[in-house]
Each structure stands twice: as C-alpha cells, then as structure tokens.
Amino acid sequence: MNNIFDRVREQFPALASGIVFLDGPGGTQVPQAVMDAVSTYYREANSNEHGLFSTSRRSDAIIAKGREAMADFIHARSPNEIVFGTNMTTLTLHLSRALGRDLGADDEVVVTRLDHDANIAPWLHLQEQGVVIRWLEFDAADCTLKLEDLEKTITKRTRLLAVGGASNAFGTVNDLPRILAAARAANVLTFVDAVHYAPHRPIDVQLLNCDFLACSPYKFYGPHSGVLYGRREVLEQLDPFKVRPAADSAPDRFETGTKSHEAIAGVAAAIDFLAALGQELGTGCESYPAGRRRLLKQALAAISDHESSLFARLLAGLKEIPGVRIYGITDPRRLRERTPTACFTLSGKTPAEVASRLGDEGIHVWDGDYYAWEAMRHLGLGDRGGAVRAGLSLYNSAGEVELFLDALRRLAQ
Numbered sequence: 001m002n003n004i005f006d007r008v009r010e011q012f013p014a015l016a017s018g019i020v021f022l023d024g025p026g027g028t029q030v031p032q033a034v035m036d037a038v039s040t041y042y043r044e045a046n047s048n049e050h051g052l053f054s055t056s057r058r059s060d061a062i063i064a065k066g067r068e069a070m071a072d073f074i075h076a077r078s079p080n081e082i083v084f085g086t087n088m089t090t091l092t093l094h095l096s097r098a099l100g101r102d103l104g105a106d107d108e109v110v111v112t113r114l115d116h117d118a119n120i121a122p123w124l125h126l127q128e129q130g131v132v133i134r135w136l137e138f139d140a141a142d143c144t145l146k147l148e149d150l151e152k153t154i155t156k157r158t159r160l161l162a163v164g165g166a167s168n169a170f171g172t173v174n175d176l177p178r179i180l181a182a183a184r185a186a187n188v189l190t191f192v193d194a195v196h197y198a199p200h201r202p203i204d205v206q207l208l209n210c211d212f213l214a215c216s217p218y219k220f221y222g223p224h225s226g227v228l229y230g231r232r233e234v235l236e237q238l239d240p241f242k243v244r245p246a247a248d249s250a251p252d253r254f255e256t257g258t259k260s261h262e263a264i265a266g267v268a269a270a271i272d273f274l275a276a277l278g279q280e281l282g283t284g285c286e287s288y289p290a291g292r293r294r295l296l297k298q299a300l301a302a303i304s305d306h307e308s309s310l311f312a313r314l315l316a317g318l319k320e321i322p323g324v325r326i327y328g329i330t331d332p333r334r335l336r337e338r339t340p341t342a343c344f345t346l347s348g349k350t351p352a353e354v355a356s357r358l359g360d361e362g363i364h365v366w367d368g369d370y371y372a373w374e375a376m377r378h379l380g381l382g383d384r385g386g387a388v389r390a391g392l393s394l395y396n397s398a399g400e401v402e403l404f405l406d407a408l409r410r411l412a413q
C-alpha cells in the first residue's frame, strides 16, 4: 500500500521542487496527466461549444466526458445532474439567487457556524427578501456541530438546510446521513458543501439523498473550477438567472456564459488519475469506464486510510510541541471523524509569522481564517490572525510530516 503512495508522488511534477505542500485544503498540486489533458485540449479541441466543425465537436465531447466522470465521482444518476462553473462560491451564489425567487418572509434557511463562508453568505443574502436564517452552532471544545440542537433548529418554516461535508478549518467530518435525514423528514431541501470532503472521502449523492452538492476539482488534483450537483427534478424545476439565447435545459441553463473547457478536460483527467489508483489497489479487473465508480470508491477509501495514518503521526507530534494549541478533534481514536487537516496556534508567534517562517523553509501552510469566517470569530481567533492550517493530501509522505514537525519544534524554542 505504502509503495503505491510513494510511486504516486512521481506523477506530480511540482513535488520535484522538494517543497512540502501542506496547503492542500487551499488547493492541491496536479498530476502530469491533468497538465497533459489541459494542453491537449488547447492543441486539439480549442473552440466554443456546439459548432459544426471538428474542434467544436471535440469540445462538446470533452465536456460530455467531464460530466460523465464527475457523475461517477459523486455517483449522480445522470451526467445531466452535473453543472460546471468557475468555482463553488460562484455556483452557490447563483443557486441561492435561483432558489431565492420562491422564498420570502415566511421562510427559513438553516446554516451552520462551522462552514466556509461560501456556504453561509450566499444564504444570508436571502435575508434581503425577508428570509429568516437559523444557525446550527458548534462545540468549541472539539469543533463538532451541536447535533442535539438539529431537530429544534429545523422548523415548519424551514425550506433549505445548507451544511458542509467537512470543515476546511478544523477537519471535522459532519454526520451527513444524520443531518440530511432530519432535513428530509421535515421535507426540507438540502445543500451540501463537499469542497473539503471530496479529496478525503468517497461521495455518493444517491446514498446521501441530498438535493444539491458542490465541490471544487482544484481541491482533488484537478484544475481551478467548480461543480454543482443538482437532483434532476429540482434542477429542472428551478428558474436560474440566464441570458435568453442560452439553452433552457438542465444542466446547461445553470452554466452562465462560456465554460472553462480546458479545466473540464483536466477534471476528467483528475478523476481518471484517481480511478487508476483504484485500479492499482484493487483486483485490476474492472472494465473502464463502466467500473470507474467502483475504482473511485476504492481509491478514496485507500487515500483516507493512508492520510489518516500519516495524520496520526502529525497530530501526536503537534501535541508534544510546547505552546501548540490544536483546534478540532484531537483524540487519536476519533480520526475517522476528521480529515487530515490540522488547525493550531503557537504561543508567542502570530499565525502569519509561523506560516512565513515555515514558508522560508519550503513548507507551505496556510494562516488566517481560510474563509471559515464565522467559526474563527466564534473561537475568538478572528481578530488575532486566525490560526495555522496544515493539511495532508494523498501525495504527502511520512518524511514530510517529520520535516514539518522538526521545523515547528525549532520555531517553538
């Protein structure tokens, strides 16, 4: 198993620099295959969609392949449930406007204090038309949602519940089956922000039974872009803001203007890269692309195990460093409840100082609030420069974890 993850590093040209990339929660490095898919697009298919000539037909085919790959990645029923966009934030703002057409003063939307602002602010905008926002809070001790309050936060007036799959700040993996079941029981639409969840766990929108789910391929080894899943019936009913000549069928009518075709080519390549990892890990007899869904599940399960075992070491090391305070789940028996993303402060140094000193040593970590704006304020970190975030991705190694811990130990002295 470890050998596979050692070998996989060779597919990421950026790693040859020797930089230790612990900034994956902000965006991962990409394998050579993704770079090749983007440049091949420009060489062989560069054109707008739906033209009656070869490059345009190739563009159409690449977009169709991208939708199929994404449908497999999240187990959508149909590629027509996949909307491509610039990023998750833009897609979510667009969706909130469309949903907002039917919402008013009698309606409520539930959001959580734990989420990235891209899954809060788009819903707060609905207050302009009278919608009431209700908050599901989180426990500061371990940064988990207060699920004991879930049922009373959802009322007869709730129309939508927006929740994250995992916190990009603290790594908390939310109990989506429980949360979504409560919303469904109350006949409430559900929106899942799976941006931080997608690189670390397999996603199955059919099993989750959510209405919407958004993620960002640049967080799982693909190009900068965003994806919105919408349950077919809901996508067809909604009336998004669009220009008149644009197609009126779903998913196209949610895709305002020209898409980033080259990014979509790269998204399919990123998913194929993950599926190939599944192929290497498994029995090797899956047909392709028919068996891609199963391969992706295998790959994500193995990635999750690999990252968790590295993270156990990172967490144990962090706990031993004097002056380090970790935010989020720290119990090593609860690693399944979190992603390999550590949020911490170091006494006597600002988060920016820590990130900058580590950066000087070629160790890339984030500092600040990472747009988990509400959560950082709730913890009293908002006005203090936030915290430091070090997150593992599939290409990180045990040696890199040690380099990071060594550098931090020296800083703490």
Ligand SMILES: Cc1ncc(COP(=O)(O)O)c(C=O)c1O
Pocket (backbone or CB within 6 Å): 025, 026, 086, 087, 088, 089, 090, 116, 118, 119, 164, 166, 167, 168, 193, 194, 195, 196, 215, 216, 225, 226
């Ligand atoms: C959990 C989470 N949600 C939403 C976003 C926003 O995604 P995008 O950059 O695609 O708009 C991010 C980005 O960091 C994130 O981590």
